[in-house]
Amino acid sequence: MRLLPVKSLQPGMRLAKKIYNEEGLILLSDEVELTASLIKRLSSLGIDFVYISDPRTADIQIPALISEETERMAMQELQSSFLKISSHSLKGLVYPYLGKTFLNVVETIMKDLGSREDVMIMLGNIHSTDQTLFRHSLNVCIYTLMLGKAFGYSHQELTVLGLGAILHDIGKTKIDPSILHKPERLSSVEFEVMKQHAEIGYKLLKDEPGIPLQAAHCAYQHHERIDGSGYPRGLKGNDIHDYAQWISIADSYDAMTSQRVYNQALLPHQAVEILYAGCGTLYEKQKLEIFRDHVAIYPLGMTVVLNTGEIGVVSKIHPFAPQRPVVRVLHCPNRGELQEPYEIDLLKQLNIVITSINESASPQLEQV
Incomplete structure (x- = not known):
């Protein structure tokens, strides 16, 4: 083909x-x-x-990064859980099923990835229509786990990293659908509302049983940048958790290489070039180098x-x-x-x- x-x-x-x-x-x-x-x-x-x-x-x-069965299971769990959360009030509710549900999802993905040698980040969405929150969350989890594995994290560390990655955008379940699904670029006011998803995600996850606090901070920090230009708190350098820094690279890459109603998907070499423009300012050099060595730019x-x-x-x-x-x-x-x-x-x-x-x-x- x-x-x-x-x-x-x-x-x-x-x-x-x-x-x-x-x-x-x-x-x-x-x-x-x-x-x-x-x-x-x-x-x-x-x-x-x-x-x-x-x-x-x-x-x-x-080659598929994960099996069709694993992908189908993960997408069903994401859709079911996220839609359930979006239909409830933010205050006074806990979601004790989240930890158990997504621990199983992450473990299954890790098993699939572990069965393949020399796995590379391939195009996941070039042949899909406009991407959903569920697909994006799954892709970012897969890419982040691949990077964490290449970096040398232990199984336990990868589990926490994977939980943080698959739930990094959970705060978007509480964003007004008219903004979240707007078919054109957001206004400055709407973008400020959208940016709230990072803090909302942290609040959703921080007290959940079975969700490590580090995973909650991934939701909070995945839009922070090492030069302090990110949001919501403008954290710099080592103040940003390593897991969140990995997720920020995977998140940006998947967003750039995925279809949007208002934006054409970039090819991998184009997305990598844009990421490298932020080397040392937005993203840590060592992490970008590992990413570069594990993505199929062609x-x-x-x-x-x-x-x-x-x-x-x-x-x-x-x-x-x-x-x-x-x-x-x-x-x-x-x-x-x-x-x-x-x-x-x-x-x-x-x-x-x-x-x-x-x-x-x-x-x-x-x-x-």
């Missing part, structure tokens, strides 16, 4: 990966043959990229242009050098489209580099 922009799709192509709506339900199944009306529909939903089938890249598969199946003029797709990612993938060349300047592609390992051929992402590529695919 390969990743293509929706604007380059042609009738007769087939989807290679399911398209999900904002509730996590299947909108279009894999192997669906695209028609002009379906392509137009994808564009109207704000989906910019999809995975499509190509005989020359049939062996390129996108995802499998992405079309790239090399400095040689060759155009191909990423067919393999080196776990410890994701910026130097293996590229399967499908188009040569002198030979045009290749029916028998060849591969270039950028980790071995250091004189060849990726110069751009060929977002407008319109390959000659076998029509079915």
Whole structure:
């Protein structure tokens, strides 16, 4: 399979990966043959990229970070718990089920991640419509656990980190839905209301049985930045808990690479570049370096242009050098489209580099 922009799709192509709506339900199944009306529909939903089938890249598969069963269970628990909390008054209520419920969710995710070697942060939402609070919470939990594992945290530390990550935005359950789900950018007044979710989340979690106080502080501090420019308290440097700093990186990355009604999703290399612009000011350098080394900045199946003029797709990612993938060349300047592609390992051929992402590529695919 390969990743293509929706604007380059042609009738007769087939989807290679399911398209999900904002509730996590299947909108279009894999192997669906695209028609002009379906392509137009994808564009109207704000989906910019999809995975499509190509005989020359049939062996390129996108690994799931967690199993479908784990993902479905986590999404159901998030939706059920968050909707229940949103329907109650903030004062005088406790939610004793939260600790037990999400401890089980986090443990299951950790088990899935632990069963895979050299796991990389892949694109999770490029083929989904506008993202929900539930999907975002799950993604941030997965990404944060991967980073914490790479950093070397113990199982117990990862459990607390995972709880803080999956519940970091729980305060948004108490934000006015007209603001939370507004289909365009918030006004300055509305943004001030939205910012309250950090403190609300802390108040929801701090006295809950089974929820460590550190996890509550993750909800409180995940929008703080090490130079003091964050909110709600303007904390600086070491005053921000390490767990919250990890979550802030995962939270920002997932927000930038996810679909929004009012904002096009960025590709991983673009999001990483923006994060690195805040190195040493917004985010700690060591944490960003670990993140950089564990994110697939050129995802499998992405079309790239090399400095040689060759155009191909990423067919393999080196776990410890994701910026130097293996590229399967499908188009040569002198030979045009290749029916028998060849591969270039950028980790071995250091004189060849990726110069751009060929977002407008319109390959000659076998029509079915």
